[in-house]
Amino acid sequence: MSQRRNGGVARREVSTFKGAGYPESDMSTLDTAMYALHLLFGGVWAGSVVFVTFGLLPTARDGTANAEPLRSVVERLRWVSRSSALVVFLTGGHMAGSAYTVESLTGSSRGHFVLGMVALWVALTALVEVGSSKLADGFDQMKVRQPATEARPFFLAGSVAAVLLLVIGGLLSVGYA
Numbered sequence: 406m407s408q409r410r411n412g413g414v415a416r417r418e419v420s421t422f423k424g425a426g427y428p429e430s431d432m433s434t435l436d437t438a439m440y441a442l443h444l445l446f447g448g449v450w451a452g453s454v455v456f457v458t459f460g461l462l463p464t465a466r467d468g469t470a471n472a473e474p475l476r477s478v479v480e481r482l483r484w485v486s487r488s489s490a491l492v493v494f495l496t497g498g499h500m501a502g503s504a505y506t507v508e509s510l511t512g513s514s515r516g517h518f519v520l521g522m523v524a525l526w527v528a529l530t531a532l533v534e535v536g537s538s539k540l541a542d543g544f545d546q547m548k549v550r551q552p553a554t555e556a557r558p559f560f561l562a563g564s565v566a567a568v569l570l571l572v573i574g575g576l577l578s579v580g581y582a
Contacts, residue, residue, distance in 0.1 A: 436503060443496035447574065450489035451567035454533055457482055458560040465540075465553035476544040479537050486533045493526060514582040518573050525566045525573070532563035 432440075461478060464470045501510065501519055510516035536559030543552020576582060 446489040446492040472544040529566040
C-alpha cells in the first residue's frame with residue numbers, strides 16, 4: 406500500500422491481486438484455471454485431513470464407532486488425498502514453471518516459500534498414506550481403538566503440514582514474500 410496526496414487529501418492505493426507471482430496482465434485463462442484448481446484441491450485435502458484428525462480419530466479412540474463405517478471413511482480419505490496430491494502437484498508445477506525460474510526459486514523469499522510448500526506437500530502425502538494404512542489395517546481386523554491411537558501422530562503431523570500449506574499459500578497469494 407502506498408499513500409498519495411491528491412488535492413491535499415491522503416489517499417491509499419491498494420495493489421491489485423496478482424496471485425501466484427503472475428503480473429496481472431500475464432495471467433491467462435489456463436493460469437487462472439490452474440490457480441483455482443490448486444486452491445480447491447489443496448483446501449479440500451487440508452480440510453479432510455484436519456477433519457479425520459479432530460473429528461474421526463477421537464471417536465475411534467474412545468470406541469464409540471464401528472470399524473466397518475470407519476473403513477469406508479478412510480478409503481474416501483485415501484481417494485481424496487491421492488487425487489488432491491496429484492492435482493496439486495500438476496497445477497503447482499504449472500504455476501511454478503510459469504511464474505518462476507530456477508534462480509527465483511532458489512534465490513528469493515517467494516521461491517523459498519514455494520520450495521517449502523513442495524516439502525510440506527511430500528510430507529503431507531506420506532503422513533496421510535502411513536496414517537490411513539494403519540487405520541485400514543486395524544479396521545480390516547475389526548479393531549478401532551488401537552489403530553486410531555497408532556495413526557494419531559501421523560494425522561496430527563499431517564494436520565500441521567496441511568495448515569502450514571494453507572498459511573504459506575495465503576501469504577504467497579497476497580504478495581507477502
